Amino acid sequence: MHGGPPLRMALLEGNLVRTYHIWTVGCQMNKADSERLGRELAGLGYHETDQMGKADVIVINSCSVRQNAENRVASRLGILRALKRDKPDCLIALMGCMVGQDQGELRRRFPHVDLFLPPQAFDALLDRLSEQQDAPAVDTSRADGSAVSRFVNIMHGCDNFCTYCIVPYRRGRERSRSIDEILCEVEGLVARGAKEIVFLGQNVDSYGKTLPGKPDLADLLRETNAVPGLLRIRFLTSHPRDMSTRLIQAVADLDKVCEYINLPVQAGDDEVLKAMRRGYYVDEYRALVRRIRAAMPEVGLTTDVIVGFPGERPEQFESTRALLEELRFDAVHVAVYSPRPGTIAARMVDDVPPEEKDRRLQVVERLQQTISMERHQELVGRTMEILVERQTGGKWEGRTRGNKLAFFRFDGDCLGQLVSVRITSASAWSLQGATDETNVFQPTSVPVRNVS
Ligand code: SF4
Numbered sequence: 001m002h003g004g005p006p007l008r009m010a011l012l013e014g015n016l017v018r019t020y021h022i023w024t025v026g027c028q029m030n031k032a033d034s035e036r037l038g039r040e041l042a043g044l045g046y047h048e049t050d051q052m053g054k055a056d057v058i059v060i061n062s063c064s065v066r067q068n069a070e071n072r073v074a075s076r077l078g079i080l081r082a083l084k085r086d087k088p089d090c091l092i093a094l095m096g097c098m099v100g101q102d103q104g105e106l107r108r109r110f111p112h113v114d115l116f117l118p119p120q121a122f123d124a125l126l127d128r129l130s131e132q133q134d135a136p137a138v139d140t141s142r143a144d145g146s147a148v149s150r151f152v153n154i155m156h157g158c159d160n161f162c163t164y165c166i167v168p169y170r171r172g173r174e175r176s177r178s179i180d181e182i183l184c185e186v187e188g189l190v191a192r193g194a195k196e197i198v199f200l201g202q203n204v205d206s207y208g209k210t211l212p213g214k215p216d217l218a219d220l221l222r223e224t225n226a227v228p229g230l231l232r233i234r235f236l237t238s239h240p241r242d243m244s245t246r247l248i249q250a251v252a253d254l255d256k257v258c259e260y261i262n263l264p265v266q267a268g269d270d271e272v273l274k275a276m277r278r279g280y281y282v283d284e285y286r287a288l289v290r291r292i293r294a295a296m297p298e299v300g301l302t303t304d305v306i307v308g309f310p311g312e313r314p315e316q317f318e319s320t321r322a323l324l325e326e327l328r329f330d331a332v333h334v335a336v337y338s339p340r341p342g343t344i345a346a347r348m349v350d351d352v353p354p355e356e357k358d359r360r361l362q363v364v365e366r367l368q369q370t371i372s373m374e375r376h377q378e379l380v381g382r383t384m385e386i387l388v389e390r391q392t393g394g395k396w397e398g399r400t401r402g403n404k405l406a407f408f409r410f411d412g413d414c415l416g417q418l419v420s421v422r423i424t425s426a427s428a429w430s431l432q433g434a435t436d437e438t439n440v441f442q443p444t445s446v447p448v449r450n451v452s
Pocket residue numbers: 158159160161162165166167168202203239
């Protein structure tokens with residue numbers, strides 16, 4: 001872990017303040033990496049700015065899981081070419097999944113980028129900045145903010161090699177952080193105002209396999225559940241093959257662990273699952289969903305689906321559609337397949353025409369919109385526990401334990417508190433509610449159980 005200069009209360013003259021801007025695309029792990037880098041930069045005395053043109057340090061945290069994400073990064077780097085011309089002292093770094101082992105092609109395409117940093121490997125940037133003796137020290141307690149819900153990466157990489165996925169090639173083999181190291185980060189975040197921690201990993205259900213004594217995610221959840229001041233714990237993303245009964249039980253038992261599971265199925269056909277190398281059959285997935293719902297009837301369950309995988313026949317897509325209709329998830333994240341160079345699937349014939357892929361995408365989106373709407377409507381009239389994360393458009397915004405977005409009006413300040421909210425209406429995307437005058441706040445240290 002990098003340490004910055006000792007904290008001094010800043011006597012900041014405007015022209016002495018050094019600033020950074022991090023632009024992030026891609027998954028929540030990237031977001032977590034950016035948050036961690038931001039904290040390290042704050043430790044070195046840098047202030048965050050949302051204006052890229054004014055920053056002394058610009059970091060583009062990239063993603064290469066989809067072509068669309070790579071295109072956005074390339075276009076952002078194109079804009080930075082002119083900026084670097086006008087402001088040559090500005091340091092530009094490209095970080096994340098686009099930065100593989102062979103960086104020659106990137107260096108040729110983007111010669112104005114000063115540093116290329118593989119995922120999580122931002123030490124080279126911090127070293128470079130630490131060497132600049134004139135970096136001023138500031139009061140980092142302000143620069144770091146105090147967001148209610150914070151991401152914490154508990155592991156890096158993935159060993160699964162699903163045939164369509166670039167992650168194992170770019171992020172490397174699976175490595176878990178120790179429970180002690182994670183708890184230390186969690187306690188630090190709670191001390192700075194966090195109320196909810198979201199543990200992240202490409203496959204969190206295999207957490208701990210690389211650690212001495214092989215602790216698992218259930219162990220980590222139990223230890224984190226005891227952190228004083230923390231109200232809620234979540235984790236992403238699960239893998240159906242690796243989700244154990246022990247983990248399901250821990251989620252059901254532990255009061256701070258929210259009943260919410262993202263369980264990507266990707267396809268509802270065994271042949272397609274095999275071609276994707278997912279390592280489970282549809283019936284096994286069904287049985288797992290049954291076990292989870294039996295242990296936690298109010299669980300918020302979401303899934304991911306890829307449509308138009310190479311060779312996916314119409315009747316195979318129909319099996320996926322039927323599975324989604326049968327299992328009635330709370331939300332489905334659907335993506336159209338696009339080949340990622342270097343993956344096994346990129347060598348398969350991408351034979352589903354683009355218009356057919358788009359049709360399948362729309363079929364899933366329409367179906368899920370109806371299901372989400374119906375599931376949300378079932379909550380109207382219920383009183384639910386909301387952790388308030390921010391204020392938007394005159395309303396307070398937060399989430400239920402099942403991870404549903406909820407909005408309500410309240411005249412006081414309830415940021416970071418657990419609030420009992422009566423749900424008054426619902427759409428496919430969110431809930432609207434009202435607070436009862438007599439029942440506005442629950443004590444923040446005692447989360448209410450058995451609500452979705
Ligand atoms: S589990 Fe599969 S899809 Fe997820 S990161 Fe690993 S290889 Fe990629």
